[in-house]
Amino acid sequence: MNTGMENGTVGAPLVGVVLGSASDLDKARPVFDTLEEFRVPYDVAIISAHRTPDLVEEYARSVSGRGVKVVIAAAGLAAALPGAIAALVDIPVIGLPLGGGPVMGVDALLSITDMPPGVPVAGVGIGGAKNAALLAVRVLAAYDPCLKAKLAAFREKMSLDVRDKAALIQEKGLPVWHRTR
Numbered sequence: 008m009n010t011g012m013e014n015g016t017v018g019a020p021l022v023g024v025v026l027g028s029a030s031d032l033d034k035a036r037p038v039f040d041t042l043e044e045f046r047v048p049y050d051v052a053i054i055s056a057h058r059t060p061d062l063v064e065e066y067a068r069s070v071s072g073r074g075v076k077v078v079i080a081a082a083g084l085a086a087a088l089p090g091a092i093a094a095l096v097d098i099p100v101i102g103l104p105l106g107g108g109p110v111m112g113v114d115a116l117l118s119i120t121d122m123p124p125g126v127p128v129a130g131v132g133i134g135g136a137k138n139a140a141l142l143a144v145r146v147l148a149a150y151d152p153c154l155k156a157k158l159a160a161f162r163e164k165m166s167l168d169v170r171d172k173a174a175l176i177q178e179k180g181l182p183v184w185h186r187t188r
């Protein structure tokens with residue numbers, strides 16, 4: 008667990024990141040990097056829906072009291088974790104299906120997206136760790152003008168990067184399309 012101070016972000020965690028296993032850590036790394044890029048405080052818990060069901064409930068019961076606004080829950084295989092947490096909280100839960108295993112994460116993807124009506128989990132693609140964090144940032148930015156401005160700057164930089172790459176392709180001699188206005 009961290010308080011947010013250790014990773015360059017300050018304050019009580021706004022995002023709770025939950026991993027189904029310590030073995031998921033590397034695959035979830037872009038979540039931490041992206042939240043840190045936006046200076047969003049988070050903490051991390053390792054909790055398995057199947058191996059530590061008691062911790063799922065305890066964790067879920069703790070989130071609102073701790074001021075957590077969004078949960079990102081990542082798991083591979085039969086990824087029940089995001090849904091199990093969503094069943095117990097009122098805040099948005101973003102499910103991050105992790106690849107690997109016999110069907111390369113399709114099992115986790117379906118476990119996360121095919122929730123019964125009444126218990127929504129927002130899903131990103133298999134291994135979509137960066138997008139999971141960006142989605143959490145978007146949720147928080149709806150209530151935070153400073154974060155909204157950072158998000159706008161991030162999107163602008165992304166757009167400029169695409170144009171710069173197109174310019175590089177042109178330098179290589181390809182007839183690149185240009186907008187007319």
Ligand code: AIR
Pocket residue numbers: 026027028029030031055056057058081082083084085086087105
């Ligand atoms: N997992 C753990 N408990 C329930 C599930 N679905 C997932 C973890 C990990 C995979 O099982 O999220 O992706 C393998 O975990 P381990 O600990 O055996 O490496």
